[in-house]
Amino acid sequence: MGFVVAVVFCIVVSESWSLQSLTFPKEFKFGVATAAYQVEGAWNISDKSESTWDRLLHTHPSLSDDGSNGDVACDSYHLWRRDIEMAVELGVDMYRISIAWTRLLPNGFANYISEDGKRFYNNLIDGLLEKGIEPLVTIYHWDLPQSLQDLGGWANPLVIDWYSDYARVVFTLFGDRVKTWITINEALVICDGGYGKTWVPYIDDMAIGGYLCNKHVLLAHAKAYRMYDEEFRPLYHGKVSISNVFFWYEPETPEDEEATKLTIQMWEGRYAHAVYSKAGGWPPEIEKFLAANSKREGYPTPRLPPFTQEEIDYVRGTYDFYSLNYYTTRLVRRVKPEEAGSWIFYGNKELGIAIVNDPSWPMASFDWFAIHPEGLRKVLHWINNTYGVSNVLITENGLPTYDASLYDFNRVSYIKSHLEQILLAIKDGINVIGYTAWALMDNFEWLSGYTVKFGLYSVDFTSPNRTRTPRESARFYSSVTRTRSLNTTRHGLNYY
Ligand SMILES: *[C@@H]1O[C@H](CO)[C@@H](O)[C@H](O)[C@H]1NC(C)=O
Numbered sequence: 001m002g003f004v005v006a007v008v009f010c011i012v013v014s015e016s017w018s019l020q021s022l023t024f025p026k027e028f029k030f031g032v033a034t035a036a037y038q039v040e041g042a043w044n045i046s047d048k049s050e051s052t053w054d055r056l057l058h059t060h061p062s063l064s065d066d067g068s069n070g071d072v073a074c075d076s077y078h079l080w081r082r083d084i085e086m087a088v089e090l091g092v093d094m095y096r097i098s099i100a101w102t103r104l105l106p107n108g109f110a111n112y113i114s115e116d117g118k119r120f121y122n123n124l125i126d127g128l129l130e131k132g133i134e135p136l137v138t139i140y141h142w143d144l145p146q147s148l149q150d151l152g153g154w155a156n157p158l159v160i161d162w163y164s165d166y167a168r169v170v171f172t173l174f175g176d177r178v179k180t181w182i183t184i185n186e187a188l189v190i191c192d193g194g195y196g197k198t199w200v201p202y203i204d205d206m207a208i209g210g211y212l213c214n215k216h217v218l219l220a221h222a223k224a225y226r227m228y229d230e231e232f233r234p235l236y237h238g239k240v241s242i243s244n245v246f247f248w249y250e251p252e253t254p255e256d257e258e259a260t261k262l263t264i265q266m267w268e269g270r271y272a273h274a275v276y277s278k279a280g281g282w283p284p285e286i287e288k289f290l291a292a293n294s295k296r297e298g299y300p301t302p303r304l305p306p307f308t309q310e311e312i313d314y315v316r317g318t319y320d321f322y323s324l325n326y327y328t329t330r331l332v333r334r335v336k337p338e339e340a341g342s343w344i345f346y347g348n349k350e351l352g353i354a355i356v357n358d359p360s361w362p363m364a365s366f367d368w369f370a371i372h373p374e375g376l377r378k379v380l381h382w383i384n385n386t387y388g389v390s391n392v393l394i395t396e397n398g399l400p401t402y403d404a405s406l407y408d409f410n411r412v413s414y415i416k417s418h419l420e421q422i423l424l425a426i427k428d429g430i431n432v433i434g435y436t437a438w439a440l441m442d443n444f445e446w447l448s449g450y451t452v453k454f455g456l457y458s459v460d461f462t463s464p465n466r467t468r469t470p471r472e473s474a475r476f477y478s479s480v481t482r483t484r485s486l487n488t489t490r491h492g493l494n495y496y
Pocket residue numbers: 044071072
């Protein structure tokens with residue numbers, strides 16, 4: 001026992017000592033991120049049409065915590081030059097943006113391309129490239145044209161064609177300059193959120209609609225990936241992937257070990273296995289579990305719609321890197337189904353689990369957001385060990401606060417401790433290729449409205465100028481990008 005303690009102690013000491021001297025590899029890229037609906041505003045300018053977010057918050061303003069919406073947001077539609085300037089100030093290699101489907105294709109369909117939308121994204125992309133910053137573009141970050149939602153949205157299998165037609169327009173217009181693409185951001189939120197009535201389209205039908213959506217987003221992603229592979233990669237040599245939000249899960253007690261494995265497959269595998277695993281398709285243990293639930297409930301076929309072998313082969317391997325959004329780690333506890341209530345309720349109810357917090361971990365502003373940086377290194381190992389994929393781009397990571405202070409040392413500490421885990425994972429032999437901090441600036445944080453801050457820059461939402469001001473975390477991050485290490489000081493003081 002004494003020996004084990006001594007060995008563990010040595011590892012901890014040697015790791016923290018060596019962290020000071022570790023630097024990020026030469027090819028490692030630093031970035032920051034935003035998404036169209038959260039920053040652009042200009043929701044009805046020119047010929048832009050209504051998205052599902054526009055519709056939901058115009059008709060149900062009380063759904064957001066402060067009754068607000070993204071009509072103006074950070075007004076980046078007009079202030080994009082300042083956004084680029086901030087990316088330059090931060091010294092980042094890349095800026096992750098998303099394209100608003102309704103700004104580019106107001107009809108939802110590819111028969112008509114908005115000149116205004118085309119000009120806006122061309123300006124933004126060219127402006128970044130002029131400053132030597134790589135645009136990392138998400139094609140779909142949750143803002144579906146309302147007209148397509150009216151036709152069934154992600155629950156309608158035709159969405160696979162609607163989406164891939166849109167993706168073809170995006171690749172055609174911007175593929176010569178954009179080399180890193182995310183097809184779809186956090187499909188889990190689109191489906192489990194959207195059909196669990198916690199997100200647009202705010203429909204209470206997870207048991208059926210959510211799982212249809214789950215299958216369709218994977219097929220839509222695959223169709224866009226294969227299109228890029230065949231038509232655009234030979235010309236532009238870019239990379240394409242789908243981004244997943246991956247909460248790490250640990251068992252509350254040793255008895256919860258099996259439930260925890262199943263939970264990871266439910267919340268990550270259900271959106272990743274089909275793409276990244278060697279076998280493809282649904283995670284077998286989840287497919288079996290949900291088929292048994294469906295049968296018990298009297299459904300003639302499983303609610304999680306099976307893939308055909310052809311579909312399995314079509315989706316499998318449609319990635320060039322693993323796009324990972326990591327924020328938090330939670331504990332899993334087995335409970336009676338009727339007790340299983342939580343943020344992403346329905347899936348937990350299906351499994352008969354509750355998601356709880358470890359009381360020893362610090363919490364962010366939300367009750368679901370425990371701060372546990374070690375979880376990131378574990379996720380990176382899990383991805384490598386489960387799928388044999390080791391090139392991972394961290395496309396989101398950041399800290400939400402209700403505190404708008406410019407002296408956001410808690411955000412500095414959050415980012416720093418997660419970058420430490422990345423350095424350790426790289427040292428372990430995992431090929432983490434970059435890190436994109438969420439977010440460049442405070443923005444419209446979905447149903448939290450403007451009450452929650454994620455920004456390295458604060459934004460004054462009371463000013464028509466939406467004035468951006470760097471926080472302490474912006475200073476910290478720019479010293480990281482310049483030294484390419486965590487050995488950063490301010491006024492001669494170490495950040496530790
Ligand atoms: C656009 O929306 C704003 C509200 O955000 C409204 O005041 C304005 O009249 C609208 N403009 C047009 C052209 O509909």
